[in-house]
Amino acid sequence: ANTTTPAAVAPAALPRVLVLATGGTISGRASARSAIGYDAGAVTGAELIAGVPGVGRLARLRVEQIANIPSQNMNNAVWFRLAERIRQAFAHNEADAVVITHGTDTMEETAFFLDTVLDTPHPVVLTGAMRPGTAISADGPANMYEAVKVATAPQAAGRGVLVVMDDVIHAARWVSKTHTTALQTFLSRNAGPVGFVDPASVRFVTPAQQSGYLGLPADHKLPRVEIIYAHADMDGRQIDDAIRAGARGLVVAGMGDGNVSDDALSALDRAVRAGIVVVRSTRVGDGFVNRDVEVDDDQHGLVASLDLNPAKARILLQLLLADGTTAAAEIQRTFAAGH
Numbered sequence: 001a002n003t004t005t006p007a008a009v010a011p012a013a014l015p016r017v018l019v020l021a022t023g024g025t026i027s028g029r030a031s032a033r034s035a036i037g038y039d040a041g042a043v044t045g046a047e048l049i050a051g052v053p054g055v056g057r058l059a060r061l062r063v064e065q066i067a068n069i070p071s072q073n074m075n076n077a078v079w080f081r082l083a084e085r086i087r088q089a090f091a092h093n094e095a096d097a098v099v100i101t102h103g104t105d106t107m108e109e110t111a112f113f114l115d116t117v118l119d120t121p122h123p124v125v126l127t128g129a130m131r132p133g134t135a136i137s138a139d140g141p142a143n144m145y146e147a148v149k150v151a152t153a154p155q156a157a158g159r160g161v162l163v164v165m166d167d168v169i170h171a172a173r174w175v176s177k178t179h180t181t182a183l184q185t186f187l188s189r190n191a192g193p194v195g196f197v198d199p200a201s202v203r204f205v206t207p208a209q210q211s212g213y214l215g216l217p218a219d220h221k222l223p224r225v226e227i228i229y230a231h232a233d234m235d236g237r238q239i240d241d242a243i244r245a246g247a248r249g250l251v252v253a254g255m256g257d258g259n260v261s262d263d264a265l266s267a268l269d270r271a272v273r274a275g276i277v278v279v280r281s282t283r284v285g286d287g288f289v290n291r292d293v294e295v296d297d298d299q300h301g302l303v304a305s306l307d308l309n310p311a312k313a314r315i316l317l318q319l320l321l322a323d324g325t326t327a328a329a330e331i332q333r334t335f336a337a338g339h
């Protein structure tokens with residue numbers, strides 16, 4: 001008789017999730033500053049995981065601390081570190097999925113950057129919190145649990161980088177923080193969420209769609225691109241200052257459908273003549289910036305951001321410029337390719 005102990009008595013292997021911790025409120029601790037004051041990035045990723053009951057039954061978790069900062073301090077160096085670590089983890093089959101803990105202020109920017117430079121079918125999910133772990137009804141543990149649940153769901157593959165906050169699954173391209181303090185602050189503008197998650201289920205409501213892949217600049221450098229915020233009584237001073245400061249690109253957070261004053265438009269013409277790529281986005285939260293509506297983009301040589309908000313338009317323009325793409329028409333095509 002065969003007396004070998006069957007290997008099948010071992011529990012089915014759980015998926016492997018690499019948790020990359022970067023800081024934010026989800027790693028926050030109360031401070032003495034005020035009744036609601038706290039310091040973001042005071043708790044490590046390992047401590048964070050220890051405070052999420054049941055998450056160890058969803059996945060085998062390995063935690064690495066990539067940074068521990070409030071995300072208003074997020075920067076290119078951390079972005080490149082994240083992107084390289086994720087590429088390496090999947091290339092060497094170290095993990096089946098990645099969850100990134102992150103402050104909420106710039107979560108949409110990090111999500112969009114990674115979505116644009118990573119080319120992988122493996123789930124990459126960002127999550128965070130609006131209340132520190134020491135607050136009443138802290139949202140971090142539930143968000144972390146749900147992020148791991150989404151990251152380990154088979155149907156999360158091939159969807160690019162996702163944001164999971166407050167029971168909702170968002171695609172990197174569309175997600176924005178829309179409220180300074182509310183738990184329900186993330187919305188997928190112009191598109192709606194891609195899915196929903198609760199402790200029992202993960203449901204996607206859109207077909208899987210991989211996002212644009214531009215690759216990671218090999219020298220880890222991104223060119224200077226400035227955002228100009230438009231307003232009533234606007235002159236061209238800030239734009240001329242940006243030209244003098246050596247900007248390679250400008251993104252206008254325009255009024256309405258990406259508009260600027262006549263004086264500012266003349267300054268943008270000077271920028272284009274100086275070889276600077278100018279993208280018109282909007283300071284309005286919802287809606288597309290379309291070409292050739294009030295501004296004649298063809299005549300002025302401008303790019304319309306379409307659905308991308310100023311912060312994300314800046315990242316896409318930086319990556320295109322880093323890739324050597326400077327022609328407005330080609331940049332416009334790439335902006336349009338993401339949806």
Ligand SMILES: NC(=O)CC[C@H](N)C(=O)O
Nearest residue numbers: 024025070071103104105
């Ligand atoms: N809710 C938050 O995460 C905000 C805290 C901090 N400003 C950050 O983005 O990291």
